[in-house]
Amino acid sequence: MASQQDLQELLRLITVGRKTPMMQAMTQIKALQAVELRSIKQIAEAPLKTVEGAIKDDKAARALQSACKAAVKRGGTGGTPSKRATPAPSASSSKRAKYDDGFMHGGPLEMTPQELEASLELPLCLDEEKIAGTVIETNRAPLVLAFAVDLLRYTMPEQPLSSRLSLAQAVVSANSRTKAVSLGKEKGPSADEEGWGEGQPRVRVMGREVAVLKRSGYEWKGEEEVGSQLKQEGDDAEVKIESETQPETQSSSATVTFEPTPTSSWAASQPISLKKSTFIARATHISEPGQRQILIRELLNANPNLKTATHNAWAYRLRPREGGNHIREESFDDGETGCGELMLRIMREMGAVDTLVVLTRWFGGVMLGPDRWRLMRNCVTSALSERLRKTGHEVALGGEAVWGLDLEGMRSGKPPTTTGNARGGGSVVGMQIHRPEAARSYLLKAFPTAPPAETSATGKSPKKTLKAVDAEKEENLGLLLGALRLVYDSWADHLTATELDRRAWAWYVAVRPEVDHGPSGWGAKGLLPLDNILNLRRKE
Incomplete structure (x- = not known):
């Protein structure tokens, strides 16, 4: 039986490899499925008459089977995904690979959010010794993509990997066009300057x-469990979840009881x-700094289980007093490093x-890494959104x-069709997005090892198989992302998200490969010792 991956590979071969329009490709796939041809390998091995009978076009059938046979020979058999990735489309490319979002997520290739995120997983290696000894050869665009993808884990931790890849590719596309204009390769205003993004929310990367386009209804979460463990009996019943409560350095099994708090x-x-x-x-609402201690004490007394928590961090913001100009802010981490500043940042946003916000954590004995920031942000955003909803305020992007x-x-295509009020969040139809699959493929193929300084006795470097080259590129991507992860980790507790975002570009500029200035340097490659990235880490 063909898998979802088989269908994706077949769809990609027909639409990208054969340049078949999406609707025509969908029709062909359905016809092939009707005769039990569901993968590239099955089509390659089937009698030509069977393929011709399904597609009803002898020339197209022969071309498709030839393409499938070539894919099988290269290793993209429809059962094992080929590592020969399709380049990410540039903003100016007329041969743009088009993916239909509705087909990918609502048709025969439908995946759950968790399956989609798992399919986009990127390699990661945190071996500092191995990272420091690696030199890669790359041009600048995929390096920007790598910097942005991992940066977003810290600056927008609520975004799933699919969104981070899409946002990072949007940055690369915009940056590439700006560079193309400066070199005289493109002229005129950008699509953004012409108003094609008018009315849409925006983020800074x-x-x-x-x-950006909101992915309404996309309920993604990582490995965490959100509310699924809750058991509630009646409006006034206690809410219980199986969890872990423990002292600072130990974990122990226990039942944490979340008692309802007064909605007022x-x-x-x-x-x-x-x-x-x-x-x-x-x-909750607070109007004077002196109320903070009273409110928290009442909360702890009303919910005794909170006293068993490892951390009860808090933060508040008060509007200026009459005649004042500055909002008063204060926070306390209670041992959860960076939590207070994170809460203030979310409240500002x-x-x-x-x-007043109180964030409670029962530590389970396992360090969570960057996931900690995402979970804290999700909790705080959810609590604030609920409070703002109850008080009649409107929440903007809201995570x-x-x-x-x-x-x-x-x-470059047809004008988008909108229904409802796009500015106010109405449904939007026909808006093209940067596909995360394309961004991931671009990363996987972009970072070969630098050519050796010395060659063999014959004067030539040893020739590698295509499979070995692909594996090497994937390994190098893992090392590059590992280097970036170590850099961002070293700064995350010391910089705000805004400052981290600002510095990331300067860090990229500091390590990007040297290329010729002017048009001759467009797309040119250079060497990048990954040790240069490690040197960006914060000095203790």
């Missing part, structure tokens, strides 16, 4: 604003659990004032997953 005072997020750690956030819009692609 590596100092560049990117127009505290708004609560759902508890989130990952690797035996559990987080929950609560938000959401415009929350006269608000929703987003796509990076491909504005140049929209301009």
